[in-house]
Amino acid sequence: MKNRQFLLASRPTGEPDASNWEYVEKDTPEIQDGQMLVKVEFISLDPAMRGWMNDAKSYIEPVQIGEVMRAGTVGEVIESKHPKFQKGDHVYGHLGVQAYAVSDGSGLHKVDPALAPLERFLGVLGMPGMTAYFGLLNTGKPQAGETVVVSGAAGAVGGVVGQIAKIKGCRVVGIAGGKEKCDFLINELGFDDAIDYKNESVKDGLKRTCPKGVDVYFDNVGGDILDDVLTRIRKHARIVICGAISQYNNTTPVKGPSNYLSLLVNRARMEGIVVFDNAAHYGEAAKEMAGWIHEGKLKAKEHVVEGLKSFPETLMMLFKGENFGKLVLKVDH
Amino acid sequence: MKNRQFLLASRPTGEPDASNWEYVEKDTPEIQDGQMLVKVEFISLDPAMRGWMNDAKSYIEPVQIGEVMRAGTVGEVIESKHPKFQKGDHVYGHLGVQAYAVSDGSGLHKVDPALAPLERFLGVLGMPGMTAYFGLLNTGKPQAGETVVVSGAAGAVGGVVGQIAKIKGCRVVGIAGGKEKCDFLINELGFDDAIDYKNESVKDGLKRTCPKGVDVYFDNVGGDILDDVLTRIRKHARIVICGAISQYNNTTPVKGPSNYLSLLVNRARMEGIVVFDNAAHYGEAAKEMAGWIHEGKLKAKEHVVEGLKSFPETLMMLFKGENFGKLVLKVDH
Numbered sequence: 001m002k003n004r005q006f007l008l009a010s011r012p013t014g015e016p017d018a019s020n021w022e023y024v025e026k027d028t029p030e031i032q033d034g035q036m037l038v039k040v041e042f043i044s045l046d047p048a049m050r051g052w053m054n055d056a057k058s059y060i061e062p063v064q065i066g067e068v069m070r071a072g073t074v075g076e077v078i079e080s081k082h083p084k085f086q087k088g089d090h091v092y093g094h095l096g097v098q099a100y101a102v103s104d105g106s107g108l109h110k111v112d113p114a115l116a117p118l119e120r121f122l123g124v125l126g127m128p129g130m131t132a133y134f135g136l137l138n139t140g141k142p143q144a145g146e147t148v149v150v151s152g153a154a155g156a157v158g159g160v161v162g163q164i165a166k167i168k169g170c171r172v173v174g175i176a177g178g179k180e181k182c183d184f185l186i187n188e189l190g191f192d193d194a195i196d197y198k199n200e201s202v203k204d205g206l207k208r209t210c211p212k213g214v215d216v217y218f219d220n221v222g223g224d225i226l227d228d229v230l231t232r233i234r235k236h237a238r239i240v241i242c243g244a245i246s247q248y249n250n251t252t253p254v255k256g257p258s259n260y261l262s263l264l265v266n267r268a269r270m271e272g273i274v275v276f277d278n279a280a281h282y283g284e285a286a287k288e289m290a291g292w293i294h295e296g297k298l299k300a301k302e303h304v305v306e307g308l309k310s311f312p313e314t315l316m317m318l319f320k321g322e323n324f325g326k327l328v329l330k331v332d333h
Numbered sequence: 334m335k336n337r338q339f340l341l342a343s344r345p346t347g348e349p350d351a352s353n354w355e356y357v358e359k360d361t362p363e364i365q366d367g368q369m370l371v372k373v374e375f376i377s378l379d380p381a382m383r384g385w386m387n388d389a390k391s392y393i394e395p396v397q398i399g400e401v402m403r404a405g406t407v408g409e410v411i412e413s414k415h416p417k418f419q420k421g422d423h424v425y426g427h428l429g430v431q432a433y434a435v436s437d438g439s440g441l442h443k444v445d446p447a448l449a450p451l452e453r454f455l456g457v458l459g460m461p462g463m464t465a466y467f468g469l470l471n472t473g474k475p476q477a478g479e480t481v482v483v484s485g486a487a488g489a490v491g492g493v494v495g496q497i498a499k500i501k502g503c504r505v506v507g508i509a510g511g512k513e514k515c516d517f518l519i520n521e522l523g524f525d526d527a528i529d530y531k532n533e534s535v536k537d538g539l540k541r542t543c544p545k546g547v548d549v550y551f552d553n554v555g556g557d558i559l560d561d562v563l564t565r566i567r568k569h570a571r572i573v574i575c576g577a578i579s580q581y582n583n584t585t586p587v588k589g590p591s592n593y594l595s596l597l598v599n600r601a602r603m604e605g606i607v608v609f610d611n612a613a614h615y616g617e618a619a620k621e622m623a624g625w626i627h628e629g630k631l632k633a634k635e636h637v638v639e640g641l642k643s644f645p646e647t648l649m650m651l652f653k654g655e656n657f658g659k660l661v662l663k664v665d666h
Binding site: 057058059222227241242243244247253254255256257258259260261262263264265266267268269270271272273274277 | 390391392555560574575576577580586587588589590591592593594595596597598599600601602603604605606607610
């Protein structure tokens with residue numbers, strides 16, 4: 001069987017481009033005892049991937065030059081010599097940007113395609129959903145009646161953060177780019193209000209939508225928006241640092257939050273999260289979130305782009321703010 | 334009786350200078366029922382005073398133009414028509430930069446000059462001591478065996494932070510300017526090591542003194558030193574934002590910590606503190622700290638400058654890093 005893969009060819013300076021990838025077609029190797037062959041159906045495209053391309057100490061090893069690019073995936077086991085996985089099983093795991101993957105089962109777990117469309121296990125039922133759930137509840141600690149603001153609100157994590165905050169009885173404001181996304185947040189996801197950063201200054205938007213200030217800010221973007229929110233936090237506010245997509249392609253140093261002394265004035269806290277720390281509790285979270293989905297309180301939106309070969313351009317949609325919901329690449333088999 | 338006062342004449346841009354102060358001599362008013370006259374003996378000079386000169390929302394109201402400059406003080410009641418204070422009582426309170434003050438007792442409490450020299454109630458037994466105690470223990474939460482780093486370590490707060498961290502069984506490294514201060518931290522206060530930022534890059538110093546990284550960082554200075562420490566924090570580190578003296582006289586925007594995404598990588602936390610929030614617990618803290626002083630575990634150092642009229646220049650010693658221990662102004666009566 002012919003495999004198709006994207007390997008990391010070089011490390012980007014600033015925005016990744018075609019030269020950073022090597023596209024390879026080659027035969028899928030024979031599987032050995034204890035291995036299986038997975039047909040990759042959907043590949044998760046996430047802002048974190050930009051960080052994995054850097055040769056820098058982080059919460060996870062960098063992808064090495066010449067390796068298949070790391071990515072979360074869902075797929076189907078089509079051959080197995082592994083005792084715990086059978087042909088026909090559907091699985092989630094970091095199998096990378098390729099059409100087929102040989103796996104020994106490490107880091108893989110089964111998913112049930114009867115519960116939800118497969119791509120959803122890369123979104124609300126996958127890492128972005130878990131990130132939102134644990135980041136908001138364990139670190140943001142929202143209380144009923146508080147005001148929660150989330151940036152990247154129409155993205156994979158942000159949309160879930162806002163909906164869970166609503167479930168917890170908070171007033172929720174999303175920051176997103178464009179009227180269509182903002183309307184979606186309010187009309188489809190039930191946010192109380194939204195700030196369209198492409199058409200309104202975020203500072204003005206925060207005054208308009210959060211007259212009493214912000215208790216919890218869930219930050220996916222960093223940069224100027226983080227700085228603007230810092231001017232509007234309330235006493236004992238909690239800022240969850242989940243990501244900083246505005247800064248990932250910088251060729252100059254990251255913009256630190258100039259207004260960080262607002263943390264002092266307001267006795268507030270800024271704390272970073274990494275979803276993998278909660279692995280032992282994914283099961284409970286998935287169960288609770290599945291209940292919310294079933295009750296119609298938690299909606300999912302995926303943005304599916306088809307065609308493995310479009311990977312380099314499709315990934316860039318994240319950094320241009322072009323995705324609307326969880327961005328996934330559907331492998332064309 | 335002739336009073337001498339420093340009033341805020343104008344708000345500084347950048348470093349305060351003579352033009353920001355009005356020096357006034359005038360008669361002390363007659364006290365009314367419920368009031369007392371206090372002879373101010375020592376005036377506390379603190380980095381926070383710079384913030385009080387700005388017309389900006391903060392944790393406390395700005396000083397108004399034409400008002401006596403706010404400052405912590407200790408003094409003696411020399412006349413009283415107040416039911417709770419007698420002539421001869423010694424008191425602590427924010428009576429401002431002046432030789433005599435009329436007070437109705439609000440915010441005043443008695444101190445016992447038999448327990449310690451009066452100026453000490455502005456240092457280790459006063460707000461700086463309380464700031465160190467609550468900021469380190471409640472927010473830094475140091476555990477025995479952890480590495481604690483403190484900047485402004487030879488200052489009023491920093492010296493106490495380091496000594497309490499030692500009492501709690503931590504490895505303690507101080508950052509200070511100059512060999513004399515660094516030697517003092519190690520030889521007199523019992524710090525494990527020190528980084529002289531005037532003669533060593535802080536980054537190199539951190540590598541040298543904290544090979545395993547930093548668990549708790551108590552920040553009094555902000556700026557580049559905060560950024561350097563961020564590159565060396567360990568997983569689940571706690572950064573206590575107590576002040577940012579390097580930034581208080583900025584005419585350009587505050588330098589935000591470019592390396593703040595280290596909070597994400599390390600699941601670490603940065604949190605601001607304001608000492609006044611702990612007012613209900615000052616008594617317990619003072620009792621515990623007095624015990625440590627008695628046992629010789631907690632040493633105090635004040636830097637006393639005499640002469641009320643030197644206030645404008647003496648205040649600037651803080652921003653030039655020229656004070657060595659808690660800076661107090663002794664009123665020349």
